[in-house]
Amino acid sequence: MIDLKLPIDEKSIRKLKVGDEILLNGRLVTGRDTAHAWLVKEQPHLVRDFLKDTMIYHCGPVVKKKGNHWEFIAAGPTTSIREEPYQGTVIQEYGLRGVIGKGGMGPDTLKALAANGAVYLHAIGGLATLIAESVVKVHTVFKLEEFGVPEAMWVIDVRDFPAVVTMDSHGGSLHDKIFQHSDDIRKKLLHIDV
Amino acid sequence: MKLDFQDHAFRTAVLELIRRASTDLAPDVVRAIQTALENEDDGSAARGVLSAILKNIERAREKSTPICQDTGTNIYEVSLLPGVSMRRIEKLIREATREATEKVYLRPNAVDPVTGKNSGDNTGELAPYIHFVEWDVPAIGVKLLLKGGGCENVSTQYTLPDITLKAGRDLEGVYKTVVDAVVKAQGRGCAPGILGVGVGGDRSSGMMLAKKQLFRRLDDIHPDPELARLESRLLKDLNTLGIGPMGFGGKTTALAVKIGVAHRLPASYFVSVAYMCWADRKHSMRFSPDEVIYD
Numbered sequence: 371m372i373d374l375k376l377p378i379d380e381k382s383i384r385k386l387k388v389g390d391e392i393l394l395n396g397r398l399v400t401g402r403d404t405a406h407a408w409l410v411k412e413q414p415h416l417v418r419d420f421l422k423d424t425m426i427y428h429c430g431p432v433v434k435k436k437g438n439h440w441e442f443i444a445a446g447p448t449t450s451i452r453e454e455p456y457q458g459t460v461i462q463e464y465g466l467r468g469v470i471g472k473g474g475m476g477p478d479t480l481k482a483l484a485a486n487g488a489v490y491l492h493a494i495g496g497l498a499t500l501i502a503e504s505v506v507k508v509h510t511v512f513k514l515e516e517f518g519v520p521e522a523m524w525v526i527d528v529r530d531f532p533a534v535v536t537m538d539s540h541g542g543s544l545h546d547k548i549f550q551h552s553d554d555i556r557k558k559l560l561h562i563d564v
Numbered sequence: 565m566k567l568d569f570q571d572h573a574f575r576t577a578v579l580e581l582i583r584r585a586s587t588d589l590a591p592d593v594v595r596a597i598q599t600a601l602e603n604e605d606d607g608s609a610a611r612g613v614l615s616a617i618l619k620n621i622e623r624a625r626e627k628s629t630p631i632c633q634d635t636g637t638n639i640y641e642v643s644l645l646p647g648v649s650m651r652r653i654e655k656l657i658r659e660a661t662r663e664a665t666e667k668v669y670l671r672p673n674a675v676d677p678v679t680g681k682n683s684g685d686n687t688g689e690l691a692p693y694i695h696f697v698e699w700d701v702p703a704i705g706v707k708l709l710l711k712g713g714g715c716e717n718v719s720t721q722y723t724l725p726d727i728t729l730k731a732g733r734d735l736e737g738v739y740k741t742v743v744d745a746v747v748k749a750q751g752r753g754c755a756p757g758i759l760g761v762g763v764g765g766d767r768s769s770g771m772m773l774a775k776k777q778l779f780r781r782l783d784d785i786h787p788d789p790e791l792a793r794l795e796s797r798l799l800k801d802l803n804t805l806g807i808g809p810m811g812f813g814g815k816t817t818a819l820a821v822k823i824g825v826a827h828r829l830p831a832s833y834f835v836s837v838a839y840m841c842w843a844d845r846k847h848s849m850r851f852s853p854d855e856v857i858y859d
Contacts, residue, residue: 391612404680432633432671443668444624444633449714449752472714472810473752494616494810495714495754496632496843499624518682519672520633532616534609534812548813549750552805556747559801560729560740 377423378467380487386535388542392491394531397509398470400429402448404521406456408513409464417512420525421464425491428453428471430520431502442505442526444498447472450490458482474536474545483539490537492544497532504531565702567645569853571656577849577856578660578706579667582638584858585708585847586630586669589621592782593819593844597621600756600809600816610814617809617842628669632754632843634712635670638692639775643705650696653704657694661686695772703852707779710845711838715757718749719774721767724833733833735794738763738823745837746802746818751811754841758782759798759821762836764828774838777822779846786823795821809842819844 372386376396386392399420401409408414432444450471453460457469457479468488469479472495483489493501507527514522536544557563601614624631638661642653662685664670674688675681686692699705722741724733729744731737742761749757762773786792798821808814819842828834850857 389609430633430671432630432635432668434668444630444671446633448634449717451752472754473750474811492810492812494613494620495751496712496841497616497620498631498633499627499629500616500620502629502633503623518675518684520682536812544813545750545811548807548811549747551813552747552750552807555805556743559743559804560731562730 376425376467379423380467383467383487383489384539386489386538387540388535388538388544390535392533392535394470394491394528394533396424397525397527398425398427400431400524400526401426402428402430402521403452404517405513405523406453406460409460410456413463417523418464421466423465423467425468425470426460426466428469431524432498433519433524440508440511442502442508445502445505446496446498447493449473450475454479461486461488470533474543480537480541480543483537484541487539489535489539491533492536493531493533501531504528565645565700567648567702567704567853569851573853574653574704574851575656575660577851578657579663580856581706581708581847581849581858582660582664583628583667583669585710585845586635586664587628588625589631589844590846590859594618594621596782596819597842600819604814604816608814609812610808610816613809613812614816630669630671631845632712632841633671634714635673636710636712636845637716638670638686639709639711640692640694641697641707641776641779642694643697643699643701645700645702646698648704653696654694657692658687661692703850705848705850707846707848709775709778711775711778712754712841712843715753715839715841718745718753719839720745720748720837721771722835722837724835735790738835739794739798741835742798742821742837743801745839746807747805749839750807751809753839754843755807755811756809756816756819756842758819758840758844760838760840761821761823762834762838763823763825765826765834765836766829766832767834769826770834770836771838773824773826774836777824778838778840778844779848780822782820791823791825795823
């Protein structure tokens with residue numbers, strides 16, 4: 371297990387390799403479909419400082435308001451590939467050091483990870499209660515009214531959030547490997563000539 | 565036969581059904597995940613994922629919080645005696661849904677596709693989705709499935725014959741489409757998945773049939789021996805693909821395959837594949853004025 375403190379510098383990120391198991395600690399920001407479109411189209415300034423050198427978490431949480439502050443109740447990852455059209459631009463434009471989600475991402479993101487020094491971390495889909503327990507503080511939220519709870523950008527502090535590096539900053543991707551392997555077996559099972 | 569019941573009693577029972585569906589898994593699903601874990605190698609990523617999943621299930625149950633934050637499309641199948649008003653039942657389910665959202669058993673999950681606005685309470689056009697059937701039992705039977713978007717997005721439909729798969733219009737062709745669908749899904753449907761398969765029908769009835777299979781117990785055996793054989797052959801072969809939990813690799817890619825069939829048009833042969841994530845939130849209850857029995 372590698373303890374990763376956020377925000378983080380490029381050098382530390384470059385050391386990470388596919389297969390490394392991570393415990394995340396520190397600040398990250400949630401963002402999914404609407405947020406990514408917004409970050410690319412409108413290039414808002416208000417979130418820049420929060421994103422620099424940290425990571426975006428593909429997550430639409432279940433939250434509860436207690437008095438003046440918010441609490442995360444359920445917060446597993448959502449499918450990342452939907453952000454593929456935006457992710458490379460967002461990594462570069464906002465200086466992200468990583469993306470956390472599930473299912474992996476495509477070639478454009480893999481290129482952006484290598485070019486900018488960032489990683490893709492895979493969280494466990496459906497691990498909503500455990501990951502919510504790792505959210506120790508909700509700092510602030512952007513676009514809550516306009517985007518709704520799942521799509522808003524929540525700035526949070528996490529403690530020991532578990533994830534695995536499945537795409538690194540050197541062009542490595544576990545997803546490509548698993549796909550190739552399973553597709554070869556598929557061809558055998560279906561008697562399709564390779 | 566007649567059924568007299570109070571609105572609030574039924575609404576409260578549905579609210580409890582939603583709470584159970586969101587925060588707990590049925591025993592057959594938990595057992596299947598436990599068996600899968602025992603089957604994976606010590607120290608493997610697959611074993612790590614499955615043990616985290618089991619821990620999450622336990623914590624969600626203890627704290628009564630959602631197992632997964634995507635509390636999904638809420639799909640109901642309601643069985644009624646002749647004469648019980650469907651409109652009344654629908655209204656009460658919608659009210660229970662709003663209350664469940666306030667109590668954060670459900671995430672606000674109903675978005676208007678034109679305005680992009682989230683209704684905020686999980687109700688809207690066809691939300692929740694309710695299918696009614698009639699029965700002869702003096703009670704109201706309610707089945708509920710919470711089906712998340714990740715696994716819904718990898719659900720798919722094939723038209724046979726399919727030349728690229730060399731799949732013809734027979735059960736061998738059905739076999740090939742299901743293998744193909746699971747390889748295309750990789751870990752994105754939150755593997756290990758449960759595959760509901762609808763063979764035949766039209767595009768909508770076929771997919772509905774596929775989803776109905778997801779209400780079956782994972783350890784049941786299809787009454788038709790030929791389909792029972794196909795289900796177990798598919799399960800065995802899917803678990804040789806090496807996709808594994810979350811697509812990290814491993815021996816467990818699927819937990820169950822459940823197949824239903826419907827008559828088709830001579831011109832059409834659809835295979836509908838409804839992929840359900842490991843967080844297989846299917847629950848049911850039988851409501852009568854004196855007691856409510858949950859599965």
